[in-house]
Every structure is written in C-alpha cells, then in structure tokens.
Amino acid sequence: MDREERDLLTALSEAMVEAVARGAAATVTVDARDRLPATGVGYAADLVLTADHVIEREEIRVVLPDGRERSAVRIGRDPSTDLALLRVAEGAVPILEIAEREPRVGQLVLALGRPGAEGVQASLGVISAIGGALRTPWGGWLERYIRTDAIMYPGFSGGPLIDTEGRALGINTSGLAGIPLTIPIRLAWRVAGALAQEGRVRRGYLGVRTQAVPLAPAQQERLGRAQGRGLLIVGIEEGSPAAEGGLRVGDILTGFQGQPVEDPEDLQGRLIGEGVGRPVELEVLRGEERRILTVIVGERREAWEEERWPFRGGRWGFRRRWMPPWAPWWSR
Numbered sequence: 001m002d003r004e005e006r007d008l009l010t011a012l013s014e015a016m017v018e019a020v021a022r023g024a025a026a027t028v029t030v031d032a033r034d035r036l037p038a039t040g041v042g043y044a045a046d047l048v049l050t051a052d053h054v055i056e057r058e059e060i061r062v063v064l065p066d067g068r069e070r071s072a073v074r075i076g077r078d079p080s081t082d083l084a085l086l087r088v089a090e091g092a093v094p095i096l097e098i099a100e101r102e103p104r105v106g107q108l109v110l111a112l113g114r115p116g117a118e119g120v121q122a123s124l125g126v127i128s129a130i131g132g133a134l135r136t137p138w139g140g141w142l143e144r145y146i147r148t149d150a151i152m153y154p155g156f157s158g159g160p161l162i163d164t165e166g167r168a169l170g171i172n173t174s175g176l177a178g179i180p181l182t183i184p185i186r187l188a189w190r191v192a193g194a195l196a197q198e199g200r201v202r203r204g205y206l207g208v209r210t211q212a213v214p215l216a217p218a219q220q221e222r223l224g225r226a227q228g229r230g231l232l233i234v235g236i237e238e239g240s241p242a243a244e245g246g247l248r249v250g251d252i253l254t255g256f257q258g259q260p261v262e263d264p265e266d267l268q269g270r271l272i273g274e275g276v277g278r279p280v281e282l283e284v285l286r287g288e289e290r291r292i293l294t295v296i297v298g299e300r301r302e303a304w305e306e307e308r309w310p311f312r313g314g315r316w317g318f319r320r321r322w323m324p325p326w327a328p329w330w331s332r
Contacts, residue, residue: 015164016110016122016124016164018166019110019162019163019164019165019166020110020112020120020122020162020166021166022097022162022165022166022167023096023097023110023112023160023162023166023167023168024065024112024114024119024120025065025094026041026042026065026093026094026095026096026097026160027039027040027041027065027096027112027113027114027120027159027160028040028041028042028048028062028063028064028065028093028114029061029062029063029114029115029116030048030050030054030055030060030061030062030072030086030158031060031061031062031063032054032055032056032057032059032060032061033054033055033056033057034056034057036115036116036154036155037054037115037116037155038050038051038054038113038115038155038156038157038158038159039051039112039113039114039115039155039156039157039158039159039172040062040086040158040159041096041158041159041160041168041171042093042094042095042096043085043093043095043096043189043192043196044093044095044196045091045092045093045095046087046088046090046091046093047075047085047086047087047088047093047192047196048062048072048085048086048088048093049083049084049085049086049158049171049188049192050083050084050086050157050158051082051083051084051157051158051171051172051173051174051175052077052078052079052082052083052084052175053082053157053173053175054157054158054175055074055077055084058073059071060072060073060074060086062086062088062093063114063117064092064093064094065094065114065120068092070088070089070090071088071089072086072087072088072089073086073087074086075087075195075196075199076194076195076196076198076199076200077195077199077200078191078194078195078200078201079136080136080141080142080201080203081142081143081176081183081187081188081191081201082136082157082173082175082176082183083171083173083183083188083191083192083195084195085192085195085196096160096168097166097167097168098167098168098185098186098189099162099163099165099167099168099169099185100167101163103127103130103146103163103169103170103184104127104130105127105128105129105130106126106127107126107127107163107169108124108125108126108163108164109124109125109126109127109148109150109161109162109163109164109169110122110123110124110125110150110161110162110163110164111123111125111148111150111151111152111156111159111160111161111162111172111182112156112159112160112161112162113152113153113155113156113159113172114155114159115153115154115155115156116155121153121155121156123150123151123152123153123156124150125148125149125150125151126148126149126150127146127147127148127169128147128148128149129146129147130144130145130146130147130184131144131145131147132144132145132264132265134176134177134181136176136177141203141300142176142177142181142183143187143265143268143269144183144184144187144265144268145176145181145182145183145184146161146169146170146181146182146183146184147179147180147181147182148161148180148182152172152174152180156172156174156180157172157173157174157175158171158172158173159171159172160172160185161182168185169182169184169185170182170183170184170185170188171183171185171188186269187269190269190272191272194272201272202272202276202299203271203272203276203299203300204270204271204272204275204276204297204298204299204300205240205241205271205297205298205299205300206240206241206242206247206267206271206295206297206298207236207237207239207240207241207242207243207298208233208235208236208237208240208242208247208253209233209234209235209236210231210232210233210234210253210264210267211231211232211234212229212230212231212232212262212263212264213229213230213231213232213252214228214229215227215228215229215230215252215254215285219252219285222285222288222289222290223254223255223283223285223290225260227254227260227262228262229262229263230252230253230254230261230262230285231252231253231254231261231262231263231264231267232250232251232252232253233247233248233249233250233251233252233253233284234249235249236248236249240298241295241296241297241298242295244295244296245282245293245294245295245296246293246295247282247284247293247295248286250286251284251285251286252284252285252286253267253282253283253284254283254284254285255281255282255283256270256280256281256282256283257270257275257280257281258281258283271297271300275297276297276298276299277296277297277298277299278296278297279294279295279296279297280294280295280296280297281293281294282294282295
C-alpha cells in the first residue's frame with residue numbers, strides 16, 4: 001500500500017470518527033427494562049424519541065451524553081413504526097441533526113447505540129434496500145423503511161442511522177419485522193410531532209390502491225405545471241372515502257390539497273395528522289380532463305391494541321398484543 005492510499009484510508013477513518021462524534025452528541029441511553037438498556041435521540045429540549053418495544057416499565061431513566069441522569073415518562077407511542085416519545089425532566093436534551101438529502105441504496109452509513117455506561121457504540125455498513133409499505137407482525141403498516149447491513153448490536157434500538165457527516169437518516173429498531181429496520185428520519189419526525197401533540201398518530205384512509213406512473217408532456221400541460229409522476233388508482237375499496245368521493249379506477253391522482261403527489265410516500269405522509277375526518281381536495285387526471293374532487297379523509301384503524309396488562313404484565317413479563325390468526329403460536 002503506497003503513501004497516497006494510506007492517506008485516503010486515514011482521511012476516511014477520521015471522517016468516520018467525526019461523524020460518530022456528531023451523531024453521538026444527541027444520542028442518549030434509555031433505561032426502561034430490566035435487561036440491557038436501549039438508545040434514544042433528542043427530538044426537542046425536553047423530548048426523546050426511542051423505540052416503543054424497549055419501554056417495559058413505568059420507571060424510565062434517560063442518561064444524557066454528558067453522563068447526567070434524568071427521569072422520563074412516555075407521552076405517546078406508535079406501534080406501527082415502533083416509536084415512542086418520552087418527556088424528560090429538567091430538559092437540556094441535545095437535538096439530533098437530520099440529513100437534508102434522501103437516503104440512497106449503496107450509501108455508506110453508521111448505526112449508533114448508547115446502551116450503557118461504556119459510551120457510544122457504532123457499526124458500519126451500507127444501505128441495502130429502501131422499501132414500503134410493510135405490514136408488521138402487530139397488524140399495522142409501516143409506510144417506509146430502510147434496510148442496512150450495519151450490525152444492530154443489542155441495545156441499538158431507538159438509536160440513529162447516520163450518514164458520513166453525522167446527520168441522521170433514520171431511527172433503528174429490531175421490534176417490527178423480526179429483522180433490524182430503520183424508520184426514515186422524516187417519517188420518524190412526523191410521528192414524533194404527532195405524538196407530542198396528541199399522544200398518538202392519526203392515519204388517514206382513502207381506500208385506494210395505487211402505483212406510480214410517469215406523466216406524459218400532454219398530461220403535465222393539462223396540470224399547468226411540470227410533474228414527472230402521478231399515482232394511478234388501480235383499486236378502490238367499496239364504501240371507502242375514495243368511493244364516496246367519486247374517485248374511479250383509472251384516475252391518476254396528481255395533487256392533494258394543492259400539493260403535488262408523485263409517489264405513495266407523498267400520499268401517505270399527507271394522510272398523517274390533522275386532515276383525518278376533514279374534507280380535502282384531490283386533483284386527478286381522468287382521461288383528458290383535470291378534475292378536483294372533494295373527499296372526507298377517514299381514519300385508518302390499526303389492528304394492534306394497547307397492552308392489556310401493565311408494562312411487564314402477565315406471568316412471564318411479556319406484553320400482550322394483537323396478533324393475526326395466521327401467526328405462529330409462539331409469536332402471540
């Protein structure tokens with residue numbers, strides 16, 4: 001290995017060290033179970049976002065990066081994304097920096113965890129897949145996920161996946177699909193915002209199946225703007241808000257409340273939060289016509305239910321959740 005190659009490796013190594021330090025500045029320990037603690041990240045000065053499945057008792061302790069300990073309470077949870085929001089006594093939580101660029105397959109990333117007094121831990125890998133939506137074992141839907149080959153060591157759940165500049169791309173969890181996944185940071189932040197306001201996430205429901213399709217120049221001309229894609233409606237549930245609002249199979253959904261819709265994630269993101277139960281304007285292309293339809297957004301009910309027992313309820317300390325009837329006996 002010549003001098004130039006050694007210098008490149010040294011520069012890469014130093015960049016990784018700096019990235020870990022930057023991400024670790026807002027990565028905390030969350031001690032809310034009897035076994036190994038887990039990890040969380042600063043969402044606001046008095047709020048920590050972590051994985052929901054690591055909260056197994058009412059007494060929660062958060063250890064900040066500088067070693068200070070704080071008590072915390074869970075103020076909201078969203079099993080569909082396995083995220084929970086904690087309010088930390090006395091505040092002073094460093095806030096996680098989030099990446100401006102969207103994650104890309106093949107991108108070099110680091111998974112961070114702070115599961116104990118030893119300090120931050122890191123694991124290197126690349127993004128191997130970006131997908132969604134995914135039905136979780138608890139019956140909910142995960143709108144979007146990132147999969148990486150970085151090793152998620154015990155206690156990494158609730159910690160950040162960061163880029164080589166130390167900015168967060170997502171929140172890691174091992175509590176959704178039997179394999180470690182990462183919740184994209186913008187989805188995680190939307191969920192955290194909803195939890196901070198209402199303690200839960202209200203997910204809108206139209207009752208359509210869609211697939212992204214390219215828009216021809218003539219279609220973009222009818223819209224009066226440049227827009228590369230829309231959502232072709234390939235199925236409508238009988239009696240759904242979409243059916244009641246006059247949508248048809250074959251329509252191309254191009255806008256939601258005046259904002260362009262180009263892929264399923266755009267639509268899913270706009271269906272989270274305050275729009276539930278209210279009329280919204282949907283822009284569609286039907287044949288050669290541009291139409292505006294008014295639809296009252298329904299609320300999608302998740303199949304999971306709250307714990308029926310206390311945090312560590314039941315004889316063996318398991319939390320009881322709804323499971324689909326086809327689930328194996330050992331997973332119920």
